[in-house]
Amino acid sequence: MGLCKRKDSQPEIKDPAAMGDGKVVLKKQINLFQGVAIIVGIIVGSGIFVSPVGILQNVRSVGMSFVLWVICGIYNALGAVCYAELGTMIPQGGGEYIYIRRAFGDIASFVCLWIDFVLICPVGIAAMGLMFSVYLLKPIYPDCDVPELPQRLLGGLITCLLIAVNCVNVKWATKVQVVITISKLVALATIIIIGFYFIAKGETESFQDSFADSDTSAGAIALSFYSGFWAYSGWSYLNFLVDEMVNPVRNLPLAIFISMTLVICVYLLANVAYLGVLSPLQMLSSPAVAVTFADQTLGPLKWVMPILIAISVSGTMNGTALSMSRLFFIGAGNGHLPQFVSMINYKRLTPMPSLLTILVLTLIFQNSGDIFYLIEMEGFGFASILVMTFASHVYLRYKEPDLPRPIKVPVALPAVLCVVSVAIVVLTFYQKPKESFLALGLVALGIVLYLVCGKWKTKPKSIQEKIDHVTMFIQRLLLVIPPSKPEDLQFE
Template sequence: MGRGRAEPSMSPSSTSEKIELKKQITLFQGVSIIVGIIIGSGIFVSPVGILMNVKSVGFSLVMWVICGVYNTLCAVCYAELGASIPQSGGEYIYVKRAFGDFMGFIILWINFLLICPVGIAALSLICCVYILQPLFPDCEIPAMATKLIAICIVCLLIVINGRNVKWATRMQVVITTAKLVALAIVVIIGFIYLGTGDRENFTNSFEGTDYSAGAIALSFYSGFWAYSGWSYLNFLTEELVNPNKNLPRAILISMCIVIVVYLVANIAYLSVLTPVQMLKSTAVAVTFAGQTMGVMAWLIPILIAVSVCGTMNGTALSMSRLFFIGAKNNHMPQFMSMIQYKYLTPMSSLLVILGLTICFQTSNDIWFLIEMEGFGFASVLTMVFAGQVYLRFKEPDLVRPIKVPIILPLVLCLISFAIVILTFYQKPTESYMALCIVGVGAVLYVFGNRWQKKPKVIQSKINFVNQFFQKLLLVLPQDNPDELDWE
C-alpha cells in the first residue's frame, strides 16, 4: 500500500501517488479506542439511574453485569459482521448489504443527525460542566461559558483528527490510560473503606428491590447508555491492521475490561456513599471525591472531563469514516468522499461533524440530547440484528470467520425493538422528533438518489457546492487524484 504523500502542488500530475486511508491502527490502539469511547461520563453518572429504578444495592450490581453481558453479546454479533464484511462503515454497510440501498441510507442518516453530532454535543457540554464546576462551587455555571468552551474543545479534537490519524489514536491511548487511572483512584479508595469493615450498604442488599418489568427496563436503559460505544471500531475496519483477527479480539478484550471496571467502581462507590447519598448526587464520582479526597477533590472533575474528551475523540475518529464511506456510495455530498491530499484524512467529513455539533451545542438540555441519541442507537441495533439474521438466508455461502448461533442476533433484535417501543412510551416528544428527522432523511434520499435526471440548473448548483468545498479543503477522490480540477 502506498504511503507517500502528494506534494502541495497545484498540478494534477504531481498527485500521482495513491490517495487512500492507511492501515495503521493496531490491536492495542483498537482496544484503546473502544475503551476510551465506552468509559466516558456513564460510569460517573449512570449509577444513579440504575439504583433509582431497581431500588436496591444488590440488584443494581446485578443490572450492571446484565447490561455488560448484553452489550458484549451485541459486540460479538458485530464482530461476526465485521470479520465477514471487512469494510469501513460498520452498521451502514451491513444493513445496506442485507436490506438494500434505502435502508442503508436510513442507518447512515440516523448516525448523521441523531447519534454522532448529538452525542458529541451532549458530551462536550457535560465535559465543560465538570471543567467549570471547581470555579463555580456555590453558584450556577454560566451557560455561555459552557457553550464557548465546548465549541473550543470540539474544534481542537477535529483539528487533531484532521491533521493525523496517528495523533488521534495516540491521544486516545493517553486519555484511556488517564481515565483508567482516575477509576483506579476511586476503586482503591473505595476498597480501603470496604477493608475497614464498613459494609453496611451491602447488608441485606436485595431488600426492597423493584423487580417490575418497567423498573428493570428503565435501569437497563441507563446501563445501556453507559456501555455504548463498542460498535465504533467497525467504522475503522479498513484502517485496522489484520481486521479479521484484531477486530473481534479488540471488541472482546475491551468489553471484558469495561465490565470489570464498571463493577468494581460501583462497589467502590457504595463502600463510601449510602444509596440515599448516591440518589441525591448529579455526579457520583464528584460526591465520592468530596467525601474522601479532601483538598484534592478538584482532581476528579478534571479527570472526568478528560475521560469525556476521549469519548468525543473516538466518536469523531470513527463516525467521520462512516460518512466518508456513505459519500462514496452517493448517500452524502460528493466532497465528503474525498481525502485531504496532504494528511490523508477524511477532512471534509470531520468538518461537517464539527458544523452539526456546534448547531446542537446551542441546546440547553443535555439530557434531551442524550435521549435523542439513545432512541437513534436502539433503532439502528434493531435493523442491524434483523439484517444479520436475514443475511444467513440471503448469503449462506458468505465466509464467516466468526459465526454466532442465529438465535443470538434474533433475540437481540427483539430486545432492541422493545427498547425502541419503551422509548416511545417513556419519552414521546424526543421519539417523535427523532422519527420526523428520519422522515426528512427519506425525502432527501428520493431527491438525491432516486431522482436521477435533475434539471441542469439544480445539478449545476450541486456540482458548484462540491467543487467549492473540494478546492477550499484541498481534498481528492480516493485512488483517483487526477479527477481534481484545480483551475
C-alpha cells in the same frame, strides 16, 4: 492543485501499500492496542463518573442493581460478538451502515446513516462538549452553576481542537485516545482502590441485606436494563474504522473482546467502590457520584476529580468523531450524503470534509437551547439502528451463506438481540413519546430528502452545475480529492 475526476462516483478504499504509485487512501495504522483504547475510551465516558445510579433507583436494592449491571454487560458483550462476526465477514469501514446496505439495500442503509448523521453523532458530541465545560470549570465556580457563555465557548473550543487533531493526523488522534483512555482508567483505579480501602476497614453497611426491598417488576427491570444498555454503548464504533485497522480479521474481534471484558470488570468494581464510601441514598441524591466521592475522600485534592471527568468526556468526543467521520465518508461515497463528504485531504490522508461537517453540526447543536431535549432522542435512534443491524445479521446468513466467516455465532443470538432491541424501541416510545415521535419525524424527513436529492437523477442542468461548483470550491479550499484506484483518477 488540480481537480480530480472519477469514472465511478463510489470511492474504493484499498491497502495503501502502493502509496508511491499515486493512491490517495486512508492508511492502515490502527493496531490492537489503539483499537482497545478507542472502544474503551468511547464506552467509559461521563456515565460511570457522573450518575451510575439509573439501575439502582429503579430496582431499589444494591444486590439487584449488581445483577442488572452484569446482565446488561453480558447483553452488550453478546452484541459486540455479533458485530465481530459482521466486521470480519465484511471487513469494510462503515460498520452497521455497510451491513444493513448489503442485506436490505439503499433505503434501509440511508435511514441508518441519517439517524447517525442528525441524531447520534453531532448531538452526542455537542452534549459531551458542554459536559466537558461544566466539569472543567466547576472548580472555578464551586458554589454556583457554571455560566452559560463560558460553558458554550469552552465546549466549542474543545470540539474544534479534537476535530483539528483528527483532520491533521490519524495517528495523533489515536495517540490522544490512548492517553485519555489511560487517564480515565487511572481515575477509576483511584476510585476503586480508595473504595476497597474503606471496605477493608469495615465500611460495609451498604451491602447488608443487599436484596431487601428489591423491585423485580417487569417495568423496573425494563427501565433498569434501559439505563445499563446506554452505560455500555459505544462498543460498535470500532467497526467504522475497519479499513484503517492493521490485520482487522485478527485485531477487530480481539479488541472487542478485551474492551468489553475490561469495561464490565471496571464498572462492577467502581460501583462496589462507590458503595464502600457512599450510602445508596447518597448515591441516588448526588448529581455527580465521583465528585461526591472525591469530596469525602480526597480532601484538598478533591478538585482533581472534575478535571478527570472532563478528560474522560473528551475521550468519548474524540473517539466518536474519529469513528463517525468514517461512516459519513463512506455513506457519501455511496451517494447518501453530498459528494464532497466522501473526499480525502491529499496531503494528510484524512477525511477532512466529513470531520468538518461533524464540527459544523456539533457547534450548531451546542448553541441550541434544546440540546438536552435532543439528546433524549438518541435512545430511539441507537436502538433502531441495532434492530436493523441484528436483522441484517440474521438475513445475511440466508442471503449469502457462503461468505467467509472467521467468527460465526449461532444465528439465534442476533435474532434474540433483535427482538430485545425492538422491545427497547417500544419502551423508548413509552418513556419518551415526544422525543421519539420527533426523532421519527426527522427520519421521515431524511427519507424525503434522499428520494429528492439522491434518487432524482434527472436534475435540471442549472441545479446540477451549482452543486458541482460548490463541490469544486470545497475541493480547492480543503485540498481534497476522491479516493479511488490510481487508474480511475485523472488530474487536470
